[in-house]
Amino acid sequence: EDKVVQSPLSLVVHEGDTVTLNCSYEVTNFRSLLWYKQEKKAPTFLFMLTSSGIEKKSGRLSSILDKKELFSILNITATQTGDSAVYLCAVEMNYGGSQGNLIFGKGTKLSVKP
Amino acid sequence: NAGVTQTPKFQVLKTGQSMTLQCAQDMNHNSMYWYRQDPGMGLRLIYYSASEGTTDKGEVPNGYNVSRLNKREFSLRLESAAPSQTSVYFCASRLTGNQPQHFGDGTRLSIL
Numbered sequence: 001e002d003k004v005v006q007s008p009l010s011l012v013v014h015e016g017d018t019v020t021l022n023c024s025y026e027v028t029n030f031r032s033l034l035w036y037k038q039e040k041k042a043p044t045f046l047f048m049l050t051s052s053g054i055e056k057k058s059g060r061l062s063s064i065l066d067k068k069e070l071f072s073i074l075n076i077t078a079t080q081t082g083d084s085a086v087y088l089c090a091v092e093m094n095y096g097g098s099q100g101n102l103i104f105g106k107g108t109k110l111s112v113k114p
Numbered sequence: 115n116a117g118v119t120q121t122p123k124f125q126v127l128k129t130g131q132s133m134t135l136q137c138a139q140d141m142n143h144n145s146m147y148w149y150r151q152d153p154g155m156g157l158r159l160i161y162y163s164a165s166e167g168t169t170d171k172g173e174v175p176n177g178y179n180v181s182r183l184n185k186r187e188f189s190l191r192l193e194s195a196a197p198s199q200t201s202v203y204f205c206a207s208r209l210t211g212n213q214p215q216h217f218g219d220g221t222r223l224s225i226l
Binding site for chain 1: 147154155156159162172211214215216218219220
């Protein structure tokens, strides 16, 4: 059975801390791994990873994929209260067409205290 | 700059009632998706449409039907609502297979 597992499920830190969120997966025909941030409403896209070992960065956020060990991490440095959200990891499988569907993990709820 | 628009935002139904959730995107995307999000379950795919004129079942299609009305619009219908369908429903769209899915703000649906 295809699955995506995120850990921890919840995390409380203080402003300025650095956090690492984990995502492991077991899927057939892996195509890409995506990270989304969900505050109150729509999940918003952060990163799409397709190749092992290549770090993607956006400001204080970065992510990397290990296709051999089947996991990805999302790092957030110098956390701010605005980083409080649920972070979703999703894996897209390769069906050979353009409609590869996403399997989501349950998310990590991050709370950043002032 | 609307992106993906879902209507309504909230709805309360009685068991057995029918309802259509609407989704429209203005990004000229080819593929569209319907998900449900339940506490502790993550997002699960209900139906998707790879392109205009095609629809396919996802992980949890039972109790739902969809229509890809044109390239912009993809609707989700509950023919006879059940309490187990109480959830937050998200619509998403994507341009191509190398692009991420973009999500609407969701419809919170309660069935009594």
